[in-house]
Amino acid sequence: MKSTRSLSILLLATSIMVFVSCKKDEDTEDIPTPVTPAPKKLGFSFAFDPTQPRLDSFGNPSTVSAGRAAQSPQFNGISAHYIELTPTATTLLGNGEVLYSGAQTTAGGASAIDFAQSTIVGEGELFKSFNLSAIAPGTYNYIRVSLAYQNYDVNVRYSGVDLTGTVASFIGFDTYITNYDINTQNVIVNGNRLQGYWAFETDYLGAFYSTTGQAPPGATTVPNPIFATSSVPAGSCVVTGLFDPPLVITGNETADINVTLSLSTNQSFEWTEVNTDGLYEPAAGENVVDMGVRGLVPIVNN
Numbered sequence: 215m216k217s218t219r220s221l222s223i224l225l226l227a228t229s230i231m232v233f234v235s236c237k238k239d240e241d242t243e244d245i246p247t248p249v250t251p252a253p254k255k256l257g258f259s260f261a262f263d264p265t266q267p268r269l270d271s272f273g274n275p276s277t278v279s280a281g282r283a284a285q286s287p288q289f290n291g292i293s294a295h296y297i298e299l300t301p302t303a304t305t306l307l308g309n310g311e312v313l314y315s316g317a318q319t320t321a322g323g324a325s326a327i328d329f330a331q332s333t334i335v336g337e338g339e340l341f342k343s344f345n346l347s348a349i350a351p352g353t354y355n356y357i358r359v360s361l362a363y364q365n366y367d368v369n370v371r372y373s374g375v376d377l378t379g380t381v382a383s384f385i386g387f388d389t390y391i392t393n394y395d396i397n398t399q400n401v402i403v404n405g406n407r408l409q410g411y412w413a414f415e416t417d418y419l420g421a422f423y424s425t426t427g428q429a430p431p432g433a434t435t436v437p438n439p440i441f442a443t444s445s446v447p448a449g450s451c452v453v454t455g456l457f458d459p460p461l462v463i464t465g466n467e468t469a470d471i472n473v474t475l476s477l478s479t480n481q482s483f484e485w486t487e488v489n490t491d492g493l494y495e496p497a498a499g500e501n502v503v504d505m506g507v508r509g510l511v512p513i514v515n516n
Contacts, residue, residue: 254467256313257343258297259474260335261513262289266478269509273439273454282503283492284481287366287381292477293332294341295386296360296452299461301352303440307452311350314342316362319390322406326388327362334363341475351465356440357512359475360452362386364505365396368483371493372418379416379494381483383505385409385434385451399424409449410434412502425496435482435506453477455510471516478509 264286270276300310380397410429484504
């Protein structure tokens with residue numbers, strides 16, 4: 215009898231322990247796992263607009279010079295080397311909030327942009343993004359972007375036939391290039407190339423024609439509307455754009471901020487005319503002289 219009673223007590227104790235254990239497991243499963251919210255980002259992408267004003271290097275309206283011709287190219291890709299948020303028109307280059315500075319190398323001698331590590335994107339693709347919490351809170355009236363590489367299609371006349379050709383242009387201060395593709399044609403360099411180095415390719419009746427060249431120093435247009443109060447080094451290709459309204463960073467953002475860097479491509483591809491017909495004819499000796507952009511409008515999309 216005593217043995218039976220002891221066994222009953224033991225079974226009861228075991229049942230209680232199992233119940234408590236199950237209850238504890240059930241309670242644990244009911245507690246939701248805390249979810250850490252993803253950090254909010256400031257993202258940048260590019261747009262190419264042939265209808266934006268055509269500006270000169272000082273941010274003034276500009277027309278095509280006598281003896282030259284120009285067209286608005288169709289962009290395939292672009293890369294930048296530097297992004298800076300600038301509080302005021304008197305903030306010197308480098309004294310704003312520097313978000314990005316691309317890789318450089320001395321493999322070709324002088325320090326130059328390392329093209330092999332460049333990020334090349336098409337229109338609307340995300341170029342770079344940064345945690346908003348890591349950006350100094352403040353009001354930013356301007357943005358500075360150093361463009362490095364462009365690839366676009368242009369209309370061309372070759373041997374009397376109207377074609378489409380592709381231009382690869384390097385507009386950074388100096389670029390170390392191992393090799394690159396224009397479109398289908400690969401070009402081997404293994405050296406530094408100064409701002410304004412370019413290559414052109416077209417398909418003429420199934421046969422490829424290609425050529426390379428170098429625009430004169432200082433010929434690449436780099437609009438800077440605050441040049442009088444905050445200049446940029448010659449040959450740097452640091453394009454300046456005005457936020458309207460200003461970009462305000464509080465440090466307490468609850469949503470991402472996306473900025474479209476809208477570049478003016480209004481007659482941005484410019485060459486010297488040999489045959490005065492407004493058509494680009496490289497085989498006739500018409501050389502590219504300007505591959506810069508013609509303005510920058512940063513558009514904030516919250």
